Amino acid sequence: MQRRSFFVLTMLAFGFAFLYVPILSMVVFSFNESKLVTVWAGFSFKWYVELFNNAQMLNAAKLSLQIASLNATGAVILGTISGLVLARFGRFRGRTMLSGMTTAPLVMPEVITGLSLLLLFVAMEQAIGWPSGRGVTTITLAHITFSMAYVTVVVQSRLTTFDESLEEAAMDLGARPAKVFFVITLPIILPAIISGWLLAFTLSWDDLVITSFVSGPGSTTLPMLIFSKVRLGVSPDINALATIMVLIVTVGIVGSALWMQRQEKVRQRDVQMAKAANE
Amino acid sequence: MAQPGYVSVGGWLSFTLARLIEGVTQSQAYTRAQRWLRNRGVTGRAFVIAIPYFWLLLFFAVPFIIVLKISFSETMLAMPPYAPLWEWVGEQALEIKVNLANFTFLFTDSLYGRAYLNSVGVAAVSTILCLLIGYPMAYGIARSSPAWRNVLMMLVILPFWTSFLLRVYAWIGLLKGNGVINNILMSLGVINEPLVMLQTDFAVYVGITYSYLPFMVLPLYANLEKMDLTLLEAAADLGCRPTKAFLRITLPLSIPGIVAGAMLVFIPAVGEFVIPALLGGPDSLMIGKVLWSEFFNNRDWPIASAVAIAMLILLVIPIMVFQYFQGRQMSVHR
Numbered sequence: 001m002q003r004r005s006f007f008v009l010t011m012l013a014f015g016f017a018f019l020y021v022p023i024l025s026m027v028v029f030s031f032n033e034s035k036l037v038t039v040w041a042g043f044s045f046k047w048y049v050e051l052f053n054n055a056q057m058l059n060a061a062k063l064s065l066q067i068a069s070l071n072a073t074g075a076v077i078l079g080t081i082s083g084l085v086l087a088r089f090g091r092f093r094g095r096t097m098l099s100g101m102t103t104a105p106l107v108m109p110e111v112i113t114g115l116s117l118l119l120l121f122v123a124m125e126q127a128i129g130w131p132s133g134r135g136v137t138t139i140t141l142a143h144i145t146f147s148m149a150y151v152t153v154v155v156q157s158r159l160t161t162f163d164e165s166l167e168e169a170a171m172d173l174g175a176r177p178a179k180v181f182f183v184i185t186l187p188i189i190l191p192a193i194i195s196g197w198l199l200a201f202t203l204s205w206d207d208l209v210i211t212s213f214v215s216g217p218g219s220t221t222l223p224m225l226i227f228s229k230v231r232l233g234v235s236p237d238i239n240a241l242a243t244i245m246v247l248i249v250t251v252g253i254v255g256s257a258l259w260m261q262r263q264e265k266v267r268q269r270d271v272q273m274a275k276a277a278n279e
Numbered sequence: 280m281a282q283p284g285y286v287s288v289g290g291w292l293s294f295t296l297a298r299l300i301e302g303v304t305q306s307q308a309y310t311r312a313q314r315w316l317r318n319r320g321v322t323g324r325a326f327v328i329a330i331p332y333f334w335l336l337l338f339f340a341v342p343f344i345i346v347l348k349i350s351f352s353e354t355m356l357a358m359p360p361y362a363p364l365w366e367w368v369g370e371q372a373l374e375i376k377v378n379l380a381n382f383t384f385l386f387t388d389s390l391y392g393r394a395y396l397n398s399v400g401v402a403a404v405s406t407i408l409c410l411l412i413g414y415p416m417a418y419g420i421a422r423s424s425p426a427w428r429n430v431l432m433m434l435v436i437l438p439f440w441t442s443f444l445l446r447v448y449a450w451i452g453l454l455k456g457n458g459v460i461n462n463i464l465m466s467l468g469v470i471n472e473p474l475v476m477l478q479t480d481f482a483v484y485v486g487i488t489y490s491y492l493p494f495m496v497l498p499l500y501a502n503l504e505k506m507d508l509t510l511l512e513a514a515a516d517l518g519c520r521p522t523k524a525f526l527r528i529t530l531p532l533s534i535p536g537i538v539a540g541a542m543l544v545f546i547p548a549v550g551e552f553v554i555p556a557l558l559g560g561p562d563s564l565m566i567g568k569v570l571w572s573e574f575f576n577n578r579d580w581p582i583a584s585a586v587a588i589a590m591l592i593l594l595v596i597p598i599m600v601f602q603y604f605q606g607r608q609m610s611v612h613r
Contacts, residue, residue: 005521008422011415013430018412019438019492022449022504025459029452082331092328095565103605107543107598109550110588115574116342122343122359145338148331176304177323182297204530206442209552213574223444230448230557239452242445249440257433 023246030239047240057225064222067136068204071143075200076193078144079151084185086152087159088167105149114213117142121214134216142214143204150203151196158192159185250255338576343591350584353378361581381585391586394564395593401480401555401565402548405487406495409544410537412488413495417536418529420496421503439493447486447557454482454558478560486554491547494539502536503529535604542601546594566590 030048034041051057086099105113121131121138131137166188172179186193208223215221229235303309316322353362385391420431440448453459454476461473476482506529514524552567559565566586574583 003464006420011412012419015412015492016434018489019435022446022489023438023441025453026445026449055461069556078331078334081327082335085328085331089324089328092324092607093480094328094332096442098328098332098335099606100602101339102331103602104598105339106605107546107601109567109594110549111550111552111570112346112590115570115583115587116346117338117581119345119349120338120342141338148334152331176301178300179297182293182300186293188283202440206444208444209571222348223442226442226444226448230444230451230530237446238448241441242449245445249437253433253437253440258431264429 022243026239026242027246029236030243032236032239035236047236048244051237051240051244057222057237057241059245060220060222060225063219064205065135067139067143067221068201070140071147071204072197072201074140074144075151079148079196079200080155080189080193082148083152083155083159084181087156088164102149102152103218105146106153108146110207110209111213113146114142117145117210118213134214135219135266138216139211139219139221142210143200143207146207146210147200147203150195150199152198154192155189158189162188188246191278304564314355318612321391325559346584346587349581350381350588351377351379352581353380354581359580360578381581382589384582385585390594391569391589394569395589396414397564398551398566399593401483401487402551405491406545407482408484408488408540409492409495410541413492413499413540414533414537415470417493417496417499417503421500421506428504433497435500443490447490447554448612450476450482450486450489451560454485454497458542458562477558478563480559480563482558483555483563483565485547486558487544487551490554491544493570494543498539499533499545502533507531531570535607538600539604542597546597546601550590 029040031043031045033041033044064221080099082102086102111128117138118134121134121141124130125132131141159219167180167184171177175183206223206258207221208227211221212224212227215224226238226241229238280602300511349361354360416435420428420435423431451458455461456473456477458476458477460476461470464470465473510528510532511524514528515521519527537574550567551565552571555563555565555568557573561569571588573579573586
């Protein structure tokens, strides 16, 4: 193995500093006494207190949470199906079209997606009277549409890396396709489905542009509220909110990584024990 | 055998579901319905394909046709604020009014042309910056020991899970006139007056590069990690210096990763709205911002649609390049 050069190490350090300094600055200044965000005046929890007394913020967070969970569940169902179709169904008429429609939303500028979905909802309301008005329903439908693309990619790449022979064996033993899916395929791709759910949740929780297009009066999500606050200037309670979110994500990701590592060790030990027992 | 908790829960759940499905599929009503449908060409397979297909057709493909339609209609003071493209006049005469004024307006008002050019320029510069920072990072991570690799990749992905909006907001605090960077530089005596960084194109470059960096590192890492290192050993054995080996072997082999990463950054960056709105100045023209203000401030839906169609035409080629490489990556796995 070649040694990493000084240049590469420097760039790694610079890259990670670039990624983390802004986040750390928000964390530090969330504990700042002063209202001036960038001048340190002493340690205080007052912005956290203010944040939790802000009813508008809490309501928006509740709405976002609701939409994000609905969206993640819908996106996982649709994304798993389309991932399965693309990875396992071989050729069929319109396959290119389907794979195009699942990868294009990954890069489509959000203003275009948002505008086109809004115009669709307006046209649908005129034609069939549904969805009447815009709000939670339209936001959720829009979020499912763009986040299912991410779930599809995650599920599809998991499916292409595991061996088809297990499914074929079950099929040979007379299991119907639906049974093969639920008994063999689903448990194997479950980690991908869980990470797809979390990914879809995060995308929805965080989305501003598409939501702004398809939301109606009375449905202000958390990103919409943050954006309107931030536009007026920096406010320290946003720092407190950011710190809480960073804390939750860090604990979740580090925790799940450690847990998965432990499970992998347990699994390897079991494999060895099984081998030893066979000898 | 001990299994991860979620797998056993999932296993139980899916087993129950399979039993349920088995019960249903063995009933007589099901067999009869199945025969009836199969005679009409509807199989279970076709049904499964149809679910995501129709969803995407309805919510992804059809909307573009509606955008195209409305980009040809006239603005009207109504809700929705556009005139219908076709109307039934009299008994059986269909009147179709195709209005090209929105598109000719895009060409005559220099604002739009400048906004398109500027967006492409900003996106291109940011993509190059992402590549310059992201390539050495991905390379360094891919050549670390496996334990380090996982930790470092987790650190690259972690910011992606925290709110994008809040991470852009963090830069306001850093770049402001009395922000962190200016305060540090001034206390060190490097500068006497605060630098103007916020509300400039510089801030937009920094914001886009910062937000999209993980999208560059991920495909590059996936590519560089897969690379066959024996090729480099062979080159070294034949007397090739490391720098030359990098330029002749590693770099050409990583081109698919570079293209995938560049498209993942460039295409969304062209239409970026949040970053120029928060970090850019009032005169930093980006086409996403123009579309937003046509829609939300001027309430001119037909012009906004025309701007969107023009942006799509601009991005068709990059999107197709992306799809080509994405499709190839998925088939390479097999």
